[in-house]
Amino acid sequence: MTKTAKPKWAPATLSEYDGIRFLHLDSIWVQGAMRIRKPQQLELEYIQRMMAWMLWRDSAELNEGHAVQLGLGAAAITRFCHKVLRMRTTAIELNPTVISACRAWFQLPENDRLLTVVNADAAEWVANAEPQQAQVLNVDLYDHEAASPVLDDEAFYAGCRALLADGGLMTVNLFGRNASFARSAVRIARVFGSDQVWSLAPTKEGNTVVVAARGVRVPERDELERRAANIEALYGGYGLPARKWLRLVRPLPLSIVEQLHHQQPAAES
Template sequence: MNFPIDIREEAGVRTLHFGSDWIQGAMRIARPWRLELDYTREMMVSLLLRNDARFPRKVLLIGLGAASLTKFLYRYYPSAKLTVVEIEPRVVAAARQFFKLPEDPLRLNIVIADGAQYIAGNDKTYDLILVDGYDADARPGELDMLPFYQMCQASLNHNGVLAVNLLGRSRGHQASVERIKTAFNERALALPACDSGNVIALATNGDKLEIPLHKLKEQALELKEKTSLNLSPALTRLEQTKSCFGGMLTI
């Protein structure tokens, strides 16, 4: 892959770019563990879908960027083992040099590989899979194809959760959501696009999920007390989806 990697700073925020103004990741220098970008916060709605103190114990992240999701989970979920698959070694080097990516081989395994090829050749299973992989032109390639989503479904444990950043491409995200629904037997939803245009899709394995919205809000408050992450705006927008009816989230 041949693209420049640029690091910029403005108003206390350091950003990662692949040779364009498109932000590939961001970190507030004074609070490096904080999820600075809206879409990264929305991907953490996945943490609310399983009310289990042991969730998640095994996490696969495809796409490293500025390591925002990796650092958040590393800090606040100390019992979780994280595997991060990043195709470009220079991104890993930049994350270590500029974005405080931790060095901890016992809890954090960084793999230089193509995400689709890695999951195809790997028989491990995970509680949570987070997909946020794009090239310099904001194209996901194989990471937005039905076979890849089917492999994600097969790589999740019973009651596992998938979260995907779909970027809200100009042609729309609906085709991507339909592929995820196909792979997960309709057990998926998409949050309404956030201000940046990103669309987060969530999918679940295992038993049918039915959670009262008030319970989700209680869990979100507990998460906020633990991490300072405020998911209330995301839950408000989740209520706008067809998966919420009669005060119940059903996937």
């Protein structure tokens, strides 16, 4: 009897409930979601928080530059950056069935002048990418069981920082039963510098979003409040509660800063 070869990729499947379409990878874990009648709306709370980088950008430059997404999911961030912000947008996804599913079920357009979706390994792509090409980098990399980030070491985060232009911003989703916020935050801060890393309080599902910057000057509180109000005025209807983000943003805990004090190398310019 000939044995059937095990598929190399976890197949993408979908479910629907209450007007929302969900992406799965051969498991019960939700890999992404889209409200069918409002496809550009950011449905999942942690995906909304992945857009918190907007607080650290000047309002006049909010949607300028190149946005890179590592891990396509249901293409929510990719669609938003491409269709709503109208930024040049690049998405890197290892699993070809996810790309096919997003194009068939989640309204991901074909590549065009502003959009490039690449079927590639994120670690390899980052290592070989042109440096300082991105103003925004969103990292959401999980296997089909969503146990922990699949790329979570200093070498990877160093590549991410190298990808960012001066003033660029990265958001990272930290989630899963084997994930550790402290462990990941230390690795990120060693690369970016402890004064360039923040986090948002966890969602009720347990997702913690980390924001890391390359040489960003933190605005005064009143300027952040003006930016948050501007984001909500422009994009609140898409699911961006920016003033709530301000209440959730935290600097790195003192325990992590103390770990870094004697061992953190200075971030390269």
